[in-house]
Amino acid sequence: MWKSVRKEDERPATPTPAAPSVAASPPAVPVKEVKPLMEPPKIDSYRADVAHIGKSVLVKGELSGSEDLYLDGEVEGSIDLRGHSLTIGPNGRVRANVNALDVVVHGKVEGNLRAADRVELKKSAILVGDIFTQRIVIEDGAFFKGGIDIQKADAKPEQKAAAAVAAPVVSHTPPQQPATTAVSVAPHPSLLEPKKF
């Protein structure tokens, strides 16, 4: 019924009605070219801009990268995404110290979170560890066991020195390696360091 000879009509620019009855009545105004409906970002489109670790993936070792990461699997070791965001999905299980720009937690984390900007615990989050950040958002329902140290931006230089002494983040990414998200670069022999306040 909607056969068209012209090739332009095959382009997905104009949405096709789902059923003929929908388009039975003639439009009140001249039909204009309609841009594709902008759907809210889903995981698939989010994945295009963000590295993604699926829920069946287990990583043991040091995880580092220079892009945002959505982690829905299991990680043991350490995670270093300085300057980038880490989102731990609802299936995510992390036993690692984390260093990133922002950290959003939907799943379970055992380890210290160090975020230069913000940490957000969603209502399904379970975090056992300390938080070092400028801002923190905790949804009602989140479980948290540990300490929170709010560090203002102007205290960063002092706190970097203190952080280096208190809880050094191990990152062995060699400078000659390309800036990509590396997985299992090196096995991490020890578990998390004990909490210290």
Added chain:
Amino acid sequence: MSSLLRFFRGQPPSDPLAPVDPKQERIPRRSSGLGEFTRALAGQEALRILDLGPTSAANITHFTGLGHKYHNEDVLVSAMDPTLVTGTGMNDAVGFDVDRFMRENLNHEAGIFDAVLLWDMADYLPEPLVKPVVARLHKTMKPGGALLGFFHTKDAGPNAPYFRYHIDAASKTKDGLLLQPVWKPGDNKQKTPMFRLQRVFANRHVENLFRDFASIKFFLARDNVREVLVIR
């Protein structure tokens, strides 16, 4: 820590870590004890506060907004780990692995906390843990530190709600609380409190419990709760 790792492996039906319905009502309540506690901390910065109640975003925001370092440890949840119960009853006496619990919880350096929010946790803890937990708090608090505790003066029955205490930041008198009842997840028609009151302390029992502390001050509230401010 390992008890919480067991929680990571799966959530039992009545899981204290299950998300709390944010739509549950919050009951405002004035607290003379909280007012005194707040005054004890006034004018000081970068204090270390230990909150032993359930995670409360309001409390975290309140204390971190004042520039303090905030620690949260819901000891009651950890105490409900069924693997801490030893023995099977009958000829095998039922006990509690206090040593393991104390190894895995409240593991802080000595003399580190300036203030502790005990809330009413002592009323709900298993009996073998009450004195060891208070002794550990004594060890981890700085001399002169303040501890705020609530103790029920009577048992209101098995359906008496267990509350999560939120500091009311909007309270102009700095003594406002918002009480949020916490029910066991599952059947919403029959509201069962998440935890059951284990005991009712008399005044002398509370004094005895904190005998190693420097001073204790009582505040009696109208809702059958005795508030105490204890100085380390």
